[in-house]
Amino acid sequence: MLKCIIIDDEEMARTIIEQYCSKLDHIQIIKQFNNALEAIQFINSNDVDLVFLDIHMPELNGFDFIDSLNNPPNIILTTSDGNFALNAFEYKSIVDYLVKPIKLPRFIKAVTKIDATKESIQSVTNNEVNEMYVNIDRRLVKIHIPDIYLIEAKGDYINIKTETKNHIVHTTMRKIEDKLPDSLFLKIHRSFIINLKKIVDIEDNSVLIKKEVIPVSRSNRPELMNRLNLLN
Amino acid sequence: MSPNLAYIDEISDNDIIFRNKLISIIKREFPVERNEFLSNYDTNQYIHAAENVHKLKHKINIFGLKKGFEIAINFENELNNEKFDSYQDFIVVLDLIDNYLKEI
Numbered sequence: 001m002l003k004c005i006i007i008d009d010e011e012m013a014r015t016i017i018e019q020y021c022s023k024l025d026h027i028q029i030i031k032q033f034n035n036a037l038e039a040i041q042f043i044n045s046n047d048v049d050l051v052f053l054d055i056h057m058p059e060l061n062g063f064d065f066i067d068s069l070n071n072p073p074n075i076i077l078t079t080s081d082g083n084f085a086l087n088a089f090e091y092k093s094i095v096d097y098l099v100k101p102i103k104l105p106r107f108i109k110a111v112t113k114i115d116a117t118k119e120s121i122q123s124v125t126n127n128e129v130n131e132m133y134v135n136i137d138r139r140l141v142k143i144h145i146p147d148i149y150l151i152e153a154k155g156d157y158i159n160i161k162t163e164t165k166n167h168i169v170h171t172t173m174r175k176i177e178d179k180l181p182d183s184l185f186l187k188i189h190r191s192f193i194i195n196l197k198k199i200v201d202i203e204d205n206s207v208l209i210k211k212e213v214i215p216v217s218r219s220n221r222p223e224l225m226n227r228l229n230l231l232n
Numbered sequence: 233m234s235p236n237l238a239y240i241d242e243i244s245d246n247d248i249i250f251r252n253k254l255i256s257i258i259k260r261e262f263p264v265e266r267n268e269f270l271s272n273y274d275t276n277q278y279i280h281a282a283e284n285v286h287k288l289k290h291k292i293n294i295f296g297l298k299k300g301f302e303i304a305i306n307f308e309n310e311l312n313n314e315k316f317d318s319y320q321d322f323i324v325v326l327d328l329i330d331n332y333l334k335e336i
């Protein structure tokens with residue numbers, strides 16, 4: 001569900017957008033404003049996915065409004081003339097530009113762009129979770145996180161072991177631990193983090209990962225057993 | 233050049249309640265915007281008058297007045313440059329809408 005607000009000093013314009021939104025199941029109008037100043041405070045303290053924003057307003061125009069936001073949400077501009085279209089390209093947050101009077105098919109096309117953007121962001125996020133970059137000899141080397149089966153502390157370094165290669169990196173276990181998804185990795189000893197998916201078998205105080213036998217500390221064993229239950 | 237409800241009917245999509253609501257809003261907003269424009273124009277506040285014309289353009293367009301919309305665009309530009317050639321034509325457009333709103 002996209003949470004939206006409408007900012008327009010014309011009630012008629014707000015009413016038309018509200019009517020169009022009512023025809024789309026995934027859009028929810030959470031607030032309407034007849035001036036941009038009031039909307040700034042609302043946006044800064046509420047989750048807003050999309051703003052329908054009139055450019056031409058007294059006190060604060062649409063572009064000034066966007067400039068005033070630290071982290072502007074998606075914005076669809078609405079205006080009575082197309083003269084500002086070029087300015088719109090300078091703002092990443094502006095997804096589309098609708099010239100009044102707005103017709104429904106054009107409105108739907110604009111909103112569909114938001115859906116596409118959201119999917120794109122989701123895709124990027126997923127990729128970010130699956131990859132990380134480590135600094136090795138002043139090069140940033142990409143590592144596919146699910147390929148890591150073991151991380152071992154080696155003094156001031158760690159050894160990241162993957163299916164294809166080992167990477168010696170100057171960092172701490174704490175720092176690498178923060179970069180790894182909790183769902184996949186577990187620290188089973190002060191010197192070892194393992195990929196739970198790569199466990200072959202478990203004995204009393206050790207796990208077999210690929211062909212390596214890794215000790216499990218007494219304090220970490222209960223957590224390991226719990227997590228194995230989750231994997232069932 | 234005569235106003236019509238084609239756009240309002242199109243977006244209302246047989247929703248009589250919404251159609252009436254929209255007409256009611258226009259009947260309330262238009263005289264206010266028109267009076268604001270006249271007041272700003274009469275007191276030589278041309279930049280504000282241009283903003284009023286900008287807002288009125290939307291309603292002129294809503295009523296399908298293509299020629300009236302062009303007049304409004306020109307007049308808005310003129311006001312921003314303190315020129316007034318299209319004033320009389322613009323007033324005719326406003327009067328057209330004013331009279332039409334009394335009929336519907």
